[in-house]
Amino acid sequence: MEHVAGMLDAVGNTPLVELRRVVPEGCARVLVKVESHNPTGSMKDRMALSVIDGAVARGSLARTGRVVEYTGGSTGTSLAFVCAARGIPITVVTSDAFSREKRDHMRALGATVVEIPSDGGKTTKELIQKMIAEAAKLSAEAGSFFADQFNNPDAAGGYAPLAEEIWEQSGQQVDAFVQSVGTAQCISGVSHALRALHPGVRIVAVEPSESPVLSGGEPGAHKIEGVGPGFVPPRWRDDLADEIQQVSTAEAKTMTRRLASEEAIFGGTSTGANVSVALRVAGRLGPERTVVTVACDSGLKYLSTDLYGDASKG
Numbered sequence: 567m568e569h570v571a572g573m574l575d576a577v578g579n580t581p582l583v584e585l586r587r588v589v590p591e592g593c594a595r596v597l598v599k600v601e602s603h604n605p606t607g608s609m610k611d612r613m614a615l616s617v618i619d620g621a622v623a624r625g626s627l628a629r630t631g632r633v634v635e636y637t638g639g640s641t642g643t644s645l646a647f648v649c650a651a652r653g654i655p656i657t658v659v660t661s662d663a664f665s666r667e668k669r670d671h672m673r674a675l676g677a678t679v680v681e682i683p684s685d686g687g688k689t690t691k692e693l694i695q696k697m698i699a700e701a702a703k704l705s706a707e708a709g710s711f712f713a714d715q716f717n718n719p720d721a722a723g724g725y726a727p728l729a730e731e732i733w734e735q736s737g738q739q740v741d742a743f744v745q746s747v748g749t750a751q752c753i754s755g756v757s758h759a760l761r762a763l764h765p766g767v768r769i770v771a772v773e774p775s776e777s778p779v780l781s782g783g784e785p786g787a788h789k790i791e792g793v794g795p796g797f798v799p800p801r802w803r804d805d806l807a808d809e810i811q812q813v814s815t816a817e818a819k820t821m822t823r824r825l826a827s828e829e830a831i832f833g834g835t836s837t838g839a840n841v842s843v844a845l846r847v848a849g850r851l852g853p854e855r856t857v858v859t860v861a862c863d864s865g866l867k868y869l870s871t872d873l874y875g876d877a878s879k880g
Contacts, residue, residue, distance in 0.1 A: 574651050577604055577611045578727050582735035582858070587828040588821070588841070593848035594855035597736055598831060598841065599728065606640075606647045606671065607864030609728065613751060614644035616724030617713055618652060627711035629654060635713040636660070636701035638689070638748070638792050639668025640863050645713060646675035659701040663687050664791055666870045680704070688787035691777075691796025716749050717800050725755030732756075732858050733763045740764060741851055744844040744859040746772040746813075746836045747780060748792050750799040750806065752860075757806050771807035772843045775814045789815045790835045792862065811846065813839040819873055822865070826874075832865035835873055 570576050580603040585596045601609035621627035633656040635645055642658035649656040656677045660669060663684035672679050682696050698716075705712035715721055732740060743760055745753045757769045773779070774794035776786040785796035790813070815835070822838030825831040837860070844859040851857065868874055 572651060573605050574615060574648065577615055579731060580604060582732060583829075583831065585829055585831075585841070588824055589845060589848060592853060593845065594741065594851040594853065594857050596841070596844050596848050597732075597856060597858045598837075598844075598861050599732055599858065600831060600861045602833065602861060602864035602866075604644075606643045607866060608640040608644055609725075609752065609860060609862050610640045610644035611647060612728060613715070613721045613724040614641065614648045616720045617715070617718050618645065618648045618654070620720035620723075621711050621713075622652075627654070628709065631709040631711055632657060632707075633713055634659075634701050634705040634710050635715065636694075636697040637715070639664040639672070639867070640792055641713075641715050641749075642677065642679075643668055643671045643675065646672045646677040649677070650675045657704055659697045659704070661693055661697060663689050663693060665868050667867045671867070685787070688789060689791065689794065689796070690787045691785045694795045694797075715751065716795075718751075721749065721751035722755035722758070722801065725752045726759040728752070728860075729756040729759035729763070733760065736856055736858060738764075739856045740767050740858050741855040742768040742770055742844075742847050742857045744770045744772060744811075744840055744847060744857060746790070746793040746839050746862070747799065747802065748795060748836075750802040754801055754803075754806055768809075768847075769807045770843060770847055771810045772839050773810060773812055774818075774839070775812035778812050780810050781812065790818050790839055791868075792834070792836050793839065811843040813842050817842050822873060825861075826865060831861055833861040834863045834865060834868050837861040837863070 604611040774788040776788040777794045818839035840859040
């Protein structure tokens with residue numbers, strides 16, 4: 567591997583790995599884009615770089631200004647990473663609903679972190695709305711730039727290279743792409759770019775079964791970090807996906823642990839949710855087809871949670 571000029575040049579070009587042991591016989595090939603190989607261990611590095619550079623280019627963010635954002639953790643960590651590399655201060659609004667590792671990582675990268683208390687560590691619509699409101703208030707200060715990941719037009723574009731990498735690494739064979747929905751920016755950016763390369767690809771969105779709002783259900787509490795905010799994201803459009811599948815927190819956690827112990831893919835709960843649905847789709851498509859999904863981030867972000875902690879044993 568050749569050297570790079572700085573850490574921002576290390577974003578992207580992550581490996582695409584074929585699952586071997588968790589895929590039942592008779593299924594399609596299942597490939598996983600391992601985004602933990604990005605500098606902060608998350609796919610959100612792609613989005614953060616696009617958002618910050620887009621804001622600087624348009625003049626929305628002066629290099630002497632401050633970035634403000636609400637975040638479940640990975641977006642804030644990625645933005646803090648880009649801001650550290652660019653020499654830009656950042657304040658992030660998050661919550662104890664999200665792992666301690668994420669919050670500590672943001673602080674280590676120099677971010678000012680504001681924490682909103684949760685209801686028993688659960689992700690709810692009310693919590694996300696409180697975080698957004700607090701970030702909006704802080705961003706009213708002079709010289710601030712509100713990254714606003716749910717609405718930022720640069721965010722989806724940051725994921726176009728992800729689609730291009732998947733297409734080339736798969737040997738230009740992608741029958742279906744599966745991705746969980748948080749802000750809807752990733753599935754938006756990937757679906758647009760992937761359909762341009764292969765119009766027949768099937769896009770499958772994933773959401774928590776406890777909060778199936780994309781499917782027309784009621785919002786509810788769940789513990790799949792980074793997805794299922796409890797409302798339809800502003801950037802979501804019904805034509806982004808050909809179908810929507812639901813996964814429970816319990817199913818997502820079980821698959822996440824299996825991926826670690828059986829495939830050596832160490833991810834977070836959204837990764838388990840993605841692979842659970844990818845296996846359903848692979849079973850439906852059958853052999854000689856290819857399903858691609860995303861390992862969104864690293865399991866190192868969740869070691870203090872019940873995903874990998876003592877509560878997950880026995």
